Amino acid sequence: MSESVRLPVLSVKSLSVAFGFDKNGTPRDGIPPLQVTDKVSFDIYPGEFFALVGESGCGKSVTAMGILRLLPQPSARIVDGSVLYRSGAAEGNDASLDLAKIPLADLQKIRGSEIACIFQEPMQALNPVVTIKKQLLEVFRFCAKKSSSATDEKSCLAAIREMLALAGFKDIDRVLDAYPHELSGGMLQRVCIVMALLPKPKIIIADEPTTALDVTVQAQVLAVLKDMASRTGTAVLLITHNMGIVSQYADRVAVMYAGRIVETGPVRNVIDSPMHPYTQGLLAAIPESHGDMRTMKSIPGSVPHPRDFALGCRFADRCEKCVNGNAELQAMCRSAQVPPRVFADNSTQHETNCFALVE
Numbered sequence: 550m551s552e553s554v555r556l557p558v559l560s561v562k563s564l565s566v567a568f569g570f571d572k573n574g575t576p577r578d579g580i581p582p583l584q585v586t587d588k589v590s591f592d593i594y595p596g597e598f599f600a601l602v603g604e605s606g607c608g609k610s611v612t613a614m615g616i617l618r619l620l621p622q623p624s625a626r627i628v629d630g631s632v633l634y635r636s637g638a639a640e641g642n643d644a645s646l647d648l649a650k651i652p653l654a655d656l657q658k659i660r661g662s663e664i665a666c667i668f669q670e671p672m673q674a675l676n677p678v679v680t681i682k683k684q685l686l687e688v689f690r691f692c693a694k695k696s697s698s699a700t701d702e703k704s705c706l707a708a709i710r711e712m713l714a715l716a717g718f719k720d721i722d723r724v725l726d727a728y729p730h731e732l733s734g735g736m737l738q739r740v741c742i743v744m745a746l747l748p749k750p751k752i753i754i755a756d757e758p759t760t761a762l763d764v765t766v767q768a769q770v771l772a773v774l775k776d777m778a779s780r781t782g783t784a785v786l787l788i789t790h791n792m793g794i795v796s797q798y799a800d801r802v803a804v805m806y807a808g809r810i811v812e813t814g815p816v817r818n819v820i821d822s823p824m825h826p827y828t829q830g831l832l833a834a835i836p837e838s839h840g841d842m843r844t845m846k847s848i849p850g851s852v853p854h855p856r857d858f859a860l861g862c863r864f865a866d867r868c869e870k871c872v873n874g875n876a877e878l879q880a881m882c883r884s885a886q887v888p889p890r891v892f893a894d895n896s897t898q899h900e901t902n903c904f905a906l907v908e
């Protein structure tokens with residue numbers, strides 16, 4: 550009997566995004582567009598919690614917004630690559646749609662209902678003059694109509710109450726009758742998680758969903774997201790700069806630096822045996838609860854602007870291995886060649902790009 554192959558629900562392949570176009574799709578003022586992401590590739594499987602991690606300015610959000618073509622218009626465009634979405638992946642159906650190329654009208658049917666988003670600021674995602682009850686009912690009725698389910702208020706509210714209870718709310722009546730400004734940031738983000746999951750999406754893209762929240766509430770919100778997504782079989786693409794969050798919640802991770810993926814693999818492999826010097830730097834910078842702040846490590850320098858992206862490895866100026874390495878390694882790191890792909894573990898697909906790791 551043939552073994553069933555696990556199919557990704559989303560395959561991002563060689564996705565490159567550039568900024569600097571006018572409304573006709575030509576370079577604005579004749580200036581060559583700036584390419585901010587370079588051949589970004591990763592797979593997300595059904596029900597998986599996948600993290601895309603890196604410092605601010607690495608291209609994580611641009612990649613996430615590129616998946617749904619929500620990039621700033623007319624300036625940004627996908628200039629290369631594909632985004633294959635397999636709605637039937639969990640059932641073994643390999644049929645896919647390339648979200649980078651399908652007509653906008655078809656993509657709009659997928660946005661929100663099959664691929665939902667949770668943003669950093671929950672207050673901006675909700676209507677400030679409408680109660681939570683009305684906003685959740687509106688989303689629920691919209692989805693129920695599409696699936697020909699019951700849309701009477703009683704059945705809709707029963708399902709919404711169930712979801713709010715799963716999100717950890719105790720006083721559900723108070724939440725339903727509240728306007729957004731009457732709830733805390735953590736409560737609003739949990740409402741947004743419920744709203745995103747109501748249509749039973751296959752994927753949720755969560756772009757820094759806890760950055761605006763207190764540290765104590767962050768853990769609560771992420772635990773709710775992870776728990777609810779796993780109950781519904783929804784895959785999560787979490788965008789974050791926080792390696793601590795990645796180690797606690799994600800199943801697999803892709804580390805991004807200056808518009809490129811530099812390391813990918815199962816979280817335990819990447820955390821326990823990081824290969825790329827940038828991943829090692831991010832992990833060393835996680836503060837320890839009893840650590841001495843005076844000895845807290847950081848990566849020297851900052852992420853370069855896309856106009857200053859170097860040839861070869863873009864991390865070279867900040868990489869201790871390169872800076873302290875011999876002349877031969879330094880020449881390779883700074884050559885026009887992109888660092889080669891290196892597998893630490895072929896079976897788990899733990900891979901990285903670095904000249905220093907080539908035998």
Ligand code: SF4
Pocket residue numbers: 825826827862863864865866868869870871882888902903904905906
């Ligand atoms: S390729 Fe060179 S500069 Fe880049 S991470 Fe590896 S050693 Fe450092």
